Amino acid sequence: xxxxxxxxxxxxxxxxxxxxxxxxxxxxxxxxxxxxxxxxxxxxxxxxxxxxxxxxxxxxxxxxxxxxxxxxxxxxxxxxxxxxxxxxxxxxxxxxxxxxxxxxxxxxxxxxxxxxxxxxxxxxxxxxxxxxxxxxxxxxxxxxxxxxxxxxxxxxxxxxxxxxxxxxxxxxxxxxxxxxxxxxxxxxxxxxxxxxxxxxxxxxxxxxxxxxxxxxxxxxxxxxxxxxxxxxxxxxxxxxxxxxxxxxxxxxxxxxxxxxxxxxxxxxxxxxxxxxxxxxxxxxxxxxxxxxxxxxxxxxxxxxxxxxxxxxxxxxxxxxxxxxxxxxxxxxxxxxxxxxxxxxxxxxxxxxxxxxxxxxxxxxxxxxxxxxxxxxxxxxx
Numbered sequence: 001x002x003x004x005x006x007x008x009x010x011x012x013x014x015x016x017x018x019x020x021x022x023x024x025x026x027x028x029x030x031x032x033x034x035x036x037x038x039x040x041x042x043x044x045x046x047x048x049x050x051x052x053x054x055x056x057x058x059x060x061x062x063x064x065x066x067x068x069x070x071x072x073x074x075x076x077x078x079x080x081x082x083x084x085x086x087x088x089x090x091x092x093x094x095x096x097x098x099x100x101x102x103x104x105x106x107x108x109x110x111x112x113x114x115x116x117x118x119x120x121x122x123x124x125x126x127x128x129x130x131x132x133x134x135x136x137x138x139x140x141x142x143x144x145x146x147x148x149x150x151x152x153x154x155x156x157x158x159x160x161x162x163x164x165x166x167x168x169x170x171x172x173x174x175x176x177x178x179x180x181x182x183x184x185x186x187x188x189x190x191x192x193x194x195x196x197x198x199x200x201x202x203x204x205x206x207x208x209x210x211x212x213x214x215x216x217x218x219x220x221x222x223x224x225x226x227x228x229x230x231x232x233x234x235x236x237x238x239x240x241x242x243x244x245x246x247x248x249x250x251x252x253x254x255x256x257x258x259x260x261x262x263x264x265x266x267x268x269x270x271x272x273x274x275x276x277x278x279x280x281x282x283x284x285x286x287x288x289x290x291x292x293x294x295x296x297x298x299x300x301x302x303x304x305x306x307x308x309x310x311x312x313x314x315x316x317x318x319x320x321x322x323x324x325x326x327x328x329x330x331x332x333x334x335x336x337x338x339x340x341x342x343x344x345x346x347x348x349x350x351x352x353x354x355x356x357x358x359x360x361x362x363x364x365x366x367x368x369x370x371x372x373x374x375x376x377x378x379x380x381x
Contacts, residue, residue, distance in 0.1 A: 085116060096126050101134045121155045128161035137165040166197055173203060177210030185210055205237050212245030240272050247280030255280055271308040282315035290315050304335050310342045317350030325350060
């Protein structure tokens, strides 16, 4: 990551000079090009130089870094002022086909120094696709910036080729966020932005959830503030994440604030929202609010699921209200929700806690019968 950041810094330094130099000197040294200064050459130098090599030999030579440096020295001398167009272009295509990304980029860098060469979007697309296959998103970012600096407008093919790199960054951000490695997550997020790609709601939601799980509430709120300033509207996933985070932290006031804000913005709560609310209220001992949530969902068209019923059955079971717990278990059938391992385990534990061993044993037999009947792998939550 440090080497990639250094490369990006060098590129930006060279990009700054682009605006000040005339066209012939535009290509300042950068990670994707060799520092070659070119001028006009005589026709004799063509025949005395690279044309002595066969097309096949040149392609083979250009496959290695050492050979590329040799070509660079030859092109940098006064005797040899240009590279042999056809053979070098074919060598670039061959390096791309072989996924030899380092050689391909160096060859491309040499080509960009030639006055006869003008890169097209098609070439950038091929290079970006190759870098995707080689898992080189940082190099893809550099290449994309060079393309923009040369005044080329990205085509649909270019953006399609970039997509795999965007997905790679997204996966890295998500992975490190899930592991709680916040610094690594932020490093990849910064790389993501350095590519010139704006984060989307999926990325923001990952940042919010990761900061929330790590207890970094100020950073979580700063992400939401950033979203608001740039007119990103929070989704139901965003609100559910924030509600869950504050609920698990026991911050009922903040949780309620975001729940109200969610409804105020016209976002309809779902089963996940209500499950988080019930869990938080139950943990805080606010059973009156749990009753209120139950009334709300029963009088709404919210599609409830097994995890929600597990949540609310657990809430009443922990308070010893086995009667209400039993009623909710029967209502699951009316709502088309099948009980799972968690449902049975929660109720059996509640019955045993109340000394209702016979009821617990009866429910255990029912659990076994359900499992045998449906042959299902009862899920956990």
